[in-house]
Amino acid sequence: MPQEEKAADVARREEGYTLYDLVSMADSAELDRLDDETLLRTSPHILSVFLSRLDVDTQRQILRRFSPEQVSEIVSEMDSEQSAELVSEMREHRAVSVLNEMEPDDAADIVRELEDDDRDRLLKGMQKSQPEAAEDVLELLEYPEDTAGAIMNPHVATLRPEMTIDEAIGAVRKMRDEYENIYYLYVVDSDDVLQGVVSMRALLLAPKGSRVGHIMRTGLIGLLAPTMDKEIVAHIMADTNFHTLPVVDSDGELLGIITHDDVIDIMRDENTEDIQKMAGAGADEGIFDPIFSSIRQRSPWLLVNLCTAFVASAVVGFFDSDIAVLPVLAVFMPIIAGIGGNTGAQTLAVTVRSIALGEVEMFDMSRVCLRETWKGFLNGLLIGLLGACLAMAVTRRWDFSAIVWVAMLINMSLGGFMGSFIPFTLKKFGLDPASGSSIFATGCTDTGGFFIFLGLGALFLL
Amino acid sequence: MPQEEKAADVARREEGYTLYDLVSMADSAELDRLDDETLLRTSPHILSVFLSRLDVDTQRQILRRFSPEQVSEIVSEMDSEQSAELVSEMREHRAVSVLNEMEPDDAADIVRELEDDDRDRLLKGMQKSQPEAAEDVLELLEYPEDTAGAIMNPHVATLRPEMTIDEAIGAVRKMRDEYENIYYLYVVDSDDVLQGVVSMRALLLAPKGSRVGHIMRTGLIGLLAPTMDKEIVAHIMADTNFHTLPVVDSDGELLGIITHDDVIDIMRDENTEDIQKMAGAGADEGIFDPIFSSIRQRSPWLLVNLCTAFVASAVVGFFDSDIAVLPVLAVFMPIIAGIGGNTGAQTLAVTVRSIALGEVEMFDMSRVCLRETWKGFLNGLLIGLLGACLAMAVTRRWDFSAIVWVAMLINMSLGGFMGSFIPFTLKKFGLDPASGSSIFATGCTDTGGFFIFLGLGALFLL
Numbered sequence: 001m002p003q004e005e006k007a008a009d010v011a012r013r014e015e016g017y018t019l020y021d022l023v024s025m026a027d028s029a030e031l032d033r034l035d036d037e038t039l040l041r042t043s044p045h046i047l048s049v050f051l052s053r054l055d056v057d058t059q060r061q062i063l064r065r066f067s068p069e070q071v072s073e074i075v076s077e078m079d080s081e082q083s084a085e086l087v088s089e090m091r092e093h094r095a096v097s098v099l100n101e102m103e104p105d106d107a108a109d110i111v112r113e114l115e116d117d118d119r120d121r122l123l124k125g126m127q128k129s130q131p132e133a134a135e136d137v138l139e140l141l142e143y144p145e146d147t148a149g150a151i152m153n154p155h156v157a158t159l160r161p162e163m164t165i166d167e168a169i170g171a172v173r174k175m176r177d178e179y180e181n182i183y184y185l186y187v188v189d190s191d192d193v194l195q196g197v198v199s200m201r202a203l204l205l206a207p208k209g210s211r212v213g214h215i216m217r218t219g220l221i222g223l224l225a226p227t228m229d230k231e232i233v234a235h236i237m238a239d240t241n242f243h244t245l246p247v248v249d250s251d252g253e254l255l256g257i258i259t260h261d262d263v264i265d266i267m268r269d270e271n272t273e274d275i276q277k278m279a280g281a282g283a284d285e286g287i288f289d290p291i292f293s294s295i296r297q298r299s300p301w302l303l304v305n306l307c308t309a310f311v312a313s314a315v316v317g318f319f320d321s322d323i324a325v326l327p328v329l330a331v332f333m334p335i336i337a338g339i340g341g342n343t344g345a346q347t348l349a350v351t352v353r354s355i356a357l358g359e360v361e362m363f364d365m366s367r368v369c370l371r372e373t374w375k376g377f378l379n380g381l382l383i384g385l386l387g388a389c390l391a392m393a394v395t396r397r398w399d400f401s402a403i404v405w406v407a408m409l410i411n412m413s414l415g416g417f418m419g420s421f422i423p424f425t426l427k428k429f430g431l432d433p434a435s436g437s438s439i440f441a442t443g444c445t446d447t448g449g450f451f452i453f454l455g456l457g458a459l460f461l462l
Numbered sequence: 463m464p465q466e467e468k469a470a471d472v473a474r475r476e477e478g479y480t481l482y483d484l485v486s487m488a489d490s491a492e493l494d495r496l497d498d499e500t501l502l503r504t505s506p507h508i509l510s511v512f513l514s515r516l517d518v519d520t521q522r523q524i525l526r527r528f529s530p531e532q533v534s535e536i537v538s539e540m541d542s543e544q545s546a547e548l549v550s551e552m553r554e555h556r557a558v559s560v561l562n563e564m565e566p567d568d569a570a571d572i573v574r575e576l577e578d579d580d581r582d583r584l585l586k587g588m589q590k591s592q593p594e595a596a597e598d599v600l601e602l603l604e605y606p607e608d609t610a611g612a613i614m615n616p617h618v619a620t621l622r623p624e625m626t627i628d629e630a631i632g633a634v635r636k637m638r639d640e641y642e643n644i645y646y647l648y649v650v651d652s653d654d655v656l657q658g659v660v661s662m663r664a665l666l667l668a669p670k671g672s673r674v675g676h677i678m679r680t681g682l683i684g685l686l687a688p689t690m691d692k693e694i695v696a697h698i699m700a701d702t703n704f705h706t707l708p709v710v711d712s713d714g715e716l717l718g719i720i721t722h723d724d725v726i727d728i729m730r731d732e733n734t735e736d737i738q739k740m741a742g743a744g745a746d747e748g749i750f751d752p753i754f755s756s757i758r759q760r761s762p763w764l765l766v767n768l769c770t771a772f773v774a775s776a777v778v779g780f781f782d783s784d785i786a787v788l789p790v791l792a793v794f795m796p797i798i799a800g801i802g803g804n805t806g807a808q809t810l811a812v813t814v815r816s817i818a819l820g821e822v823e824m825f826d827m828s829r830v831c832l833r834e835t836w837k838g839f840l841n842g843l844l845i846g847l848l849g850a851c852l853a854m855a856v857t858r859r860w861d862f863s864a865i866v867w868v869a870m871l872i873n874m875s876l877g878g879f880m881g882s883f884i885p886f887t888l889k890k891f892g893l894d895p896a897s898g899s900s901i902f903a904t905g906c907t908d909t910g911g912f913f914i915f916l917g918l919g920a921l922f923l924l
Contacts, residue, residue: 020825045701049821173667183645200662205635239507241723260722261703271733272815279807287816295840298808302845309800313793320789327782330792331775334908338771345741346760353734354749359511363482378757383764446796
């Protein structure tokens with residue numbers, strides 16, 4: 001039902017193509033029958049999702065029907081790596097127009113991903129045709145990727161404190177189209193140092209004859225530094241509930257603003273990164289990325305997984321003569337290892353998210369690890385008992401069943417510990433707490449589970 | 463460094479307590495030494511994170527130092543289940559004041575979580591002290607949880623099309639404090655049917671003598687229905703890049719608005735849900751939730767895990783006499799199963815995110831499953847070969863190594879298939895594509911891996 005609603009809503013507002021229409025036409029090689037008018041009414045988002053599935057030549061062929069402004073809108077919704085490939089394949093004049101039309105931060109994202117010679121070529125083109133746009137992009141490129149500086153919009157509507165209200169309104173009137181969506185006007189002095197902020201509403205209600213300096217709000221909270229990680233920007237934005245936050249340098253000079261839609265994009269990206277990094281897939285891997293790019297990103301983690309699995313199997317190998325005598329040990333091995341792995345995965349998920357949301361900090365490490373180990377142990381009391389009962393039903397040996405219980409208890413505690421210890425440790429070493437965490441955790445619970453269970457078995461059953 | 467920056471930023475704007483300060487004081491039972499002034503300067507977000515770690519009595523004791531308005535700010539940042547418990551423990555008069563001060567959607571979230579008698583009691587209190595606030599909350603309670611209707615703010619600043627600009631400015635002037643953060647004014651007719659929208663900027667620049675109807679923007683896109691799932695609301699908001707979207711009923715009557723900060727909250731929640739649900743932890747489980755609540759949420763999935771693990775172990779049991787003859791089979795078993803499980807986890811992560819982001823739809827199911835199976839197979843060619851080489855080094859048997867390769871190939875293909883098939887199937891049955899998906903996928907690759915490997919071993923090696 002929600003899907004239908006979404007479709008209905010899109011239809012109501014656009015009456016353009018749906019994703020299904022477009023995909024069906026692509027499947028039956030009917031893309032040349034696309035109707036221009038319907039295409040123009042299709043939402044840029046749907047177009048970007050659709051284009052992401054096609055090869056560059058087909059992308060270009062379809063985009064030929066749009067103006068540079070429309071193309072810029074569609075392309076800025078695509079993954080920046082993909083859009084860089086697309087832009088580099090366009091004729092230079094066209095590519096430059098598209099980049100000129102974009103928000104500077106979107107353009108900078110794409111330029112950053114270009115090959116060196118394409119980057120020089122297109123930046124030169126921009127400098128010739130629209131020097132300010134080129135300058136904005138060059139400025140943004142100076143900040144490291146994924147920082148506030150790199151994602152801010154340097155184009156800010158500013159006022160001076162000494163302006164009268166009429167002058168301010170005149171200034172708002174003169175602000176060009178790109179400022180259409182402004183809600184706040186930032187007030188700066190002659191050195192561009194941020195003094196305060198004026199909302200449109202304050203300007204509207206200001207008594208005649210007063211000056212901007214009188215009505216501006218000072219003592220701003222939530223100032224951003226250009227070097228801040230974008231994830232932290234998102235946290236501050238979510239915590240302050242502001243719509244727009246200013247980025248200032250150490251002298252207080254206003255460098256740009258970050259708006260709510262940037263933050264929504266950051267949150268989408270970061271969350272996808274977390275969930276995919278945990279499993280060892282590419283952080284920004286999309287499902288329709290070229291197959292070999294996806295394989296390249298996943299195989300290193302599969303190699304890590306192969307190594308941890310070999311360690312686990314070496315533990316089993318150490319006990320192979322015991323298994324030959326009592327093969328039911330091999331039968332129960334996967335249960336002990338699996339339940340420990342799942343306990344680890346549960347803990348990992350909660351820990352990685354709590355770190356990402358800022359609910360726990362490094363100083364909580366020992367507290368969290370202890371609690372999670374304890375949770376694993378308590379769950380093990382119940383689940384391990386059930387496991388032991390089933391073992392009793394299968395083997396009719398109380399000593400075997402007792403060992404199953406103890407092994408499950410210990411391995412589930414280990415799962416709880418590792419699931420919390422690993423993300424904190426990754427973070428401690430400056431790595432992403434999610435990075436391959438699930439592979440490391442499973443490696444530990446497999447190895448640990450086999451060692452505990454087979455060790456106890458060899459000690460007490462043989 | 464980012465952490466320091468965040469801390470520095472918080473300090474710059476607040477000079478209140480940091481989370482570390484508060485936690486340390488709680489650890490050393492020094493909470494009674496909290497300084498009132500510093501406490502008042504502490505950000506509501508930090509306070510909410512800190513309070514979430516305490517028991518209800520200590521929460522109440524600390525909140526006693528704040529005014530109802532401040533408490534409402536802090537409490538609305540907490541998890542609604544926790545804040546419901548807290549509110550129900552406050553003295554009635556205090557609880558009612560706190561609820562009255564909240565945004566209606568936040569208050570409704572809390573009221574929804576209350577026990578029946580607490581709910582009646584507090585709603586009655588609200589009706590007596592602030593009937594409009596109570597009415598807003600009651601209205602929101604009529605919509606199912608997690609829909610646009612339940613999270614919207616029914617308090618909207620509206621204008622009439624026939625108003626002159628001066629009248630409109632007068633209306634803005636009269637709008638009370640709760641409208642402080644408005645950027646758009648919605649225009650409705652006498653039946654409250656939405657006609658258009660006016661930005662503050664348009665109002666500011668409007669020529670004298672014109673009327674609201676002349677300057678309003680019509681043909682609004684991104685209208686929301688009150689029954690829409692909140693996840694879809696977030697998508698539409700992210701796609702349209704609007705700051706505020708109106709919710710209208712089927713007759714076009716304006717019911718409320720949803721703003722960017724609601725959407726940021728939705729995205730936080732939904733992403734936490736996805737990552738935690740995949741592993742079978744509680745969807746909204748926080749790391750400092752009471753231990754037994756966490757155990758209650760995790761143990762059902764551990765039971766499911768126990769069942770799938772038993773199926774896998776039954777497969778091993780079927781081959782136990784073969785393992786007794788050739789125990790190296792048991793040694794390599796975990797490698798085949800583990801690598802298939804990890805391939806499944808990678809695929810699962812990418813698939814669940816692509817579904818959540820709307821990059822793939824149900825009609826893509828067969829396409830995606832095929833591609834992911836293919837990716838698993840291709841990765842298996844490389845990783846399986848390495849596995850086989852290592853098996854050769856250990857066993858010096860080419861037939862054993864060949865079986866390791868083939869089993870890894872097949873099981874990694876199975877992992878790719880299951881990792882994509884499971885979330886689509888869950889979605890098809892109206893379930894969350896993330897729900898326990900990782901447990902089901904691992905169950906399949908464990909069972910499948912053991913069956914393939916031991917089956918091949920029994921066939922060709924014995």
